[in-house]
Amino acid sequence: MAPKEVGKKTAPPVRKRKKRKLTKEEIEKRKKKKRKENVIEIIKFMLPIVIVAIFVFFFILNTSPHMVDGDSMKPTLMNKDRVIVRRTKVPERYEIITFKPPVKSEYQYVKRVIGMPGDLVWTEGNDLFINHQAESLPKESAMSAASELPDGTIKVNISEECLEQMSQFKKIPTGHYFVLGDNRNNSSDSRAFGLVDGNAIEGVVSFRFAPFKEIGWIK
Template sequence: MSSVREDRTIKSRPKEELVRKSVPSNKRRKKKKLSKEEFEKRKKKKRKENIIEIIKFMFPIVIFAVFVFFFILNTSPHMVDGDSMKPTLLNGDRVIVRRTKEPKRYEVITFKPPVKSEFQYVKRIIGMPGDLVWTEGNDLFINHQAESLPKASELSAANELPDGTIKINVSEESLDQMSQLKKIPKGHYFVLGDNRNNSSDSRAFGLVDGQAIEGVVSFRFAPFDHIGWIK
């Protein structure tokens, strides 16, 4: 007796969708209202992050600027102490000094004075090498335009003095030095403070040797409301 195998066909059910469709809702989630303390905390955090980003951005620029100023341009920072250069420079001003061996007339320089001092002086160049000089009494006359000294009879007459002549009252010490000269020697300078009533300068100690000059005051970087080039 033969057996019969019955084939059973099983119909597979359709797979159920596993992804549920989101049901649209008219209700929106309400944002959590921050307290005043939380708001200030977040504000400070954001401000701190902004400052950090600014520092990260500015740091390489500052380093590069320092490198340029102090190495490529051969400069050094100084702080002004005193009022001898008012109104050009004020007490406490911070300036950049550009080192140079050949300063020009009317430039402001820093130098080691020919007197005992722990500090460098800052003054303006008035007399340059080659300028004509002569004295009368306690007065010194400097001229960079005239080709020859005026006649003795003309020394007292201001209207007879050559154009461009500067008249300066000097000390006995400075007078002893300057009266021996007809021209300011090579490599030497006559300097004055802009605040003539409160300045120890060439009127007191005579000429400044060029070897003692550090450089020219070129830029003021503090205080911030007075930043700018020095003239």
């Protein structure tokens, strides 16, 4: 027979401690902490991407931010909209540009290009006619008859200052542009101050980045 072990005690069974039930406040606190950690992780992930995007936009693509001031471009652009301007792009017809106006102003203007270098122009009274399709000016007797005007003719009423300038030309000179605001009833544009010199143009508006719900490309 095997000898009995003397003095050896059996260890008592280990009781599992019951987990304490968390209160609503503690659960909410943990959720907030988790959300905060998730936000921090997203920021850590997105920050390098944002930095690269900024570098590409402002240095490689040669762009700059611009804030719209006023209502002259409604409904396309609203007051306080933030847009990206491509400084290296040569404006095309109907594109929106920012430029230093030929009048006293602390702001850059934002307008749409209507008349391009080489477009035919003529005046009658205080009306200016612009045409980029016709090869020659219409006969003097037909200038005011809308039915006889060449296709594609734009007619706008202009100020005396603009009339004095535009009456000298048969074509818009090289490097100059005729611009209008989309909100024609509330816009100071080429109708008032005449042509915009290409050297005064900052660039072409290409993208709106604020407000957030309006983010997108501009046409």
